[in-house]
Amino acid sequence: MTQPSDADLIAFVVREARMLDEHRFEEWLTLFAEDGKYWMPLEWGQTDPVLTGSLMYEDPLLLRIRVERLKGNRTFSQKPKSRCHHVLQTPTVDSRDDAVGDYHLYTPFHYVETRQDEQTLYAGWARHHLVLRDGALRIKLKRVDLVNCDAAFGNIQLFM
Amino acid sequence: MGRYTDNPQAIRDLVRETEVHRDVYTDPEIFDLEMKHLFANTWVHVGHASQVPNPGDYFTTTIGSQPVIMVRHTDNTVKVLYNKCPHKGTKIAIDGCGNAGKFFRCPYHAWSFKTDGSLLAIPLKKGYENTGFEGSHAAQGMAPVKHVKNYRDFVFAKMNDGGPDFETFFGDSLSSLDNMIDRSPVGKLEVAGGVLRYMHNCNWKMLVENQTDTCHPMVAHESSAGTAVNIWKSVENTGVKKPMAVEIFAPFMSPYEFYEGMGIRVWDNGHGHTGVNHSIHSDYSAIPGYFDQMVAAYGEERARKILGENRHNTVYFPNIMIKGPIQLLRIFRPLAANKTLVESYTYRLVGAPDLLLERTLMYNRLINAPTSVVGHDDLEMYERAQEGLAVDANVWVNLQRLYDPAEQGQPEAVSNGTTEWQMRNQFRAWAKYMTAAM
Numbered sequence: 001m002t003q004p005s006d007a008d009l010i011a012f013v014v015r016e017a018r019m020l021d022e023h024r025f026e027e028w029l030t031l032f033a034e035d036g037k038y039w040m041p042l043e044w045g046q047t048d049p050v051l052t053g054s055l056m057y058e059d060p061l062l063l064r065i066r067v068e069r070l071k072g073n074r075t076f077s078q079k080p081k082s083r084c085h086h087v088l089q090t091p092t093v094d095s096r097d098d099a100v101g102d103y104h105l106y107t108p109f110h111y112v113e114t115r116q117d118e119q120t121l122y123a124g125w126a127r128h129h130l131v132l133r134d135g136a137l138r139i140k141l142k143r144v145d146l147v148n149c150d151a152a153f154g155n156i157q158l159f160m
Numbered sequence: 161m162g163r164y165t166d167n168p169q170a171i172r173d174l175v176r177e178t179e180v181h182r183d184v185y186t187d188p189e190i191f192d193l194e195m196k197h198l199f200a201n202t203w204v205h206v207g208h209a210s211q212v213p214n215p216g217d218y219f220t221t222t223i224g225s226q227p228v229i230m231v232r233h234t235d236n237t238v239k240v241l242y243n244k245c246p247h248k249g250t251k252i253a254i255d256g257c258g259n260a261g262k263f264f265r266c267p268y269h270a271w272s273f274k275t276d277g278s279l280l281a282i283p284l285k286k287g288y289e290n291t292g293f294e295g296s297h298a299a300q301g302m303a304p305v306k307h308v309k310n311y312r313d314f315v316f317a318k319m320n321d322g323g324p325d326f327e328t329f330f331g332d333s334l335s336s337l338d339n340m341i342d343r344s345p346v347g348k349l350e351v352a353g354g355v356l357r358y359m360h361n362c363n364w365k366m367l368v369e370n371q372t373d374t375c376h377p378m379v380a381h382e383s384s385a386g387t388a389v390n391i392w393k394s395v396e397n398t399g400v401k402k403p404m405a406v407e408i409f410a411p412f413m414s415p416y417e418f419y420e421g422m423g424i425r426v427w428d429n430g431h432g433h434t435g436v437n438h439s440i441h442s443d444y445s446a447i448p449g450y451f452d453q454m455v456a457a458y459g460e461e462r463a464r465k466i467l468g469e470n471r472h473n474t475v476y477f478p479n480i481m482i483k484g485p486i487q488l489l490r491i492f493r494p495l496a497a498n499k500t501l502v503e504s505y506t507y508r509l510v511g512a513p514d515l516l517l518e519r520t521l522m523y524n525r526l527i528n529a530p531t532s533v534v535g536h537d538d539l540e541m542y543e544r545a546q547e548g549l550a551v552d553a554n555v556w557v558n559l560q561r562l563y564d565p566a567e568q569g570q571p572e573a574v575s576n577g578t579t580e581w582q583m584r585n586q587f588r589a590w591a592k593y594m595t596a597a598m
Contacts, residue, residue: 040531042354051514053354053506053521055531061391062405062526068387069533075383077540152357152501153530155539 101132168595199224277302333431336474340484345457362542374419384533385412411440430477430589432582439472
């Protein structure tokens with residue numbers, strides 16, 4: 001892929017959510033750039049992930065720990081396992097820079113996570129910063145802002 | 161009125177030498193009595209003075225079930241007021257924090273109150289003339305919590321008049337708070353980074369006990385910390401520097417001997433800490449420039465002494481835990497017998513490198529967040545326990561590990577790090593302060 005179309009970019013975001021809903025977590029990890037990050041801010045309009053707290057701010061190593069853990073025999077909070085479900089608004093391509101292969105997308109979503117008899121609905125906005133690496137789109141940053149980012153939550157165990 | 165109200169003996173009977181009755185975790189009447197007695201008779205953490213730096217600044221929170229406002233008064237002292245207008249009961253402030261200016265103004269009828277709670281003005285006041293209003297409860301203004309102690313910016317309050325004063329209640333346990341504060345080269349902390357809020361469907365005391373439960377990490381957290389260790393093993397020889405996150409996760413998987421050797425110290429009135437000799441925080445990488453700042457501030461000997469303490473978790477009875485080496489405080493807010501809100505606060509060491517705050521926030525995120533792979537398994541255990549306690553076949557919970565009848569009445573002691581002495585210590589204090597004013 002030398003120059004992804006807007007449709008290619010949107011398809012990437014939709015495909016990413018489907019991987020999560022289908023528990024294809026190993027495959028999902030491959031979508032991240034080596035220096036990629038998954039960020040869930042704690043504060044409304046947060047700008048700093050390092051000197052302000054976050055719900056998640058994870059590099060591929062930390063994400064890999066999560067994915068491995070989900071498979072473990074002694075992962076007690078996943079016995080039984082959680083399931084998740086994304087509903088995405090059509091992603092918007094906010095900006096594109098084909099010269100360097102740099103793209104920003106904005107995707108409002110509803111996300112449901114369930115385990116046993118509990119079903120919890122979350123709503124928020126995903127912002128994807130995608131980059132072209134060796135001809136393939138990769139996630140440099142997936143930022144997930146929950147509409148109630150500062151609320152008290154129970155366990156959030158999968159990925160939005 | 162049920163089995164326990166005005167029946168102190170029935171409450172004391174719930175706490176045996178080496179076991180406690182499940183009602184302490186499950187019974188709504190016991191919970192109500194905790195709110196009325198335990199949280200009124202003890203010194204409860206309210207907040208940190210850095211949350212209200214200027215006159216008029218306020219912060220809303222709770223003591224047990226009681227809504228309160230911590231506010232910086234015009235004389236620069238920190239007051240704690242019940243968050244209720246004496247007119248119709250409206251909460252005066254609900255927005256977490258802000259600045260009231262010179263006075264609080266009730267949004268319902270515009271009654272106003274000085275920041276020490278005293279009544280300032282009422283619109284159309286002539287309507288109260290010749291009504292005997294001066295003698296009313298309302299004329300007293302917003303009620304203050306009478307006993308407030310600001311200890312090196314950590315604010316505690318006691319709602320009842322009876323019971324020990326602040327210094328007697330905490331005694332030498334304040335050494336843990338001192339150590340956390342002294343880690344700043346200027347001896348000052350600031351709340352920083354935001355608060356993580358995590359809802360738990362379990363009794364608040366399960367969380368307090370877990371803070372000194374050293375036989376669970378290698379079991380409950382094998383899936384998270386164990387996985388982190390294994391994944392790190394697969395990449396560590398590739399020349400990559402050991403990441404901060406791995407330094408944080410890996411010690412959770414230490415063997416029983418590590419936890420036995422770390423030691424537990426208990427103090428009177430239900431306080432205690434793990435990590436007398438070493439802890440999971442002992443082997444973190446040095447932060448560049450920090451030690452030199454500490455030496456410049458305190459001299460080398462004292463700096464080494466401050467940084468040589470690596471206390472793991474210090475429980476301040478009834479419902480907070482601090483981590484001195486990480487500059488973190490967790491408060492276990494009781495909402496119902498089976499519902500607890502855990503809030504995890506973090507502090508900046510004033511005058512120290514930012515990298516320390518970065519590590520503090522990473523620790524909080526990885527271990528204490530609702531998205532934490534460590535927190536997930538802890539919560540799973542608490543909620544399974546809350547459900548399991550419904551079983552009538554055995555209504556007792558065991559706290560017997562390394563029990564010694566001679567431990568009774570010792571005001572301070574150090575023991576093997578896997579003892580459940582601190583849990584027993586908490587329940588002895590629980591029985592005492594539940595029944596002190598009955």
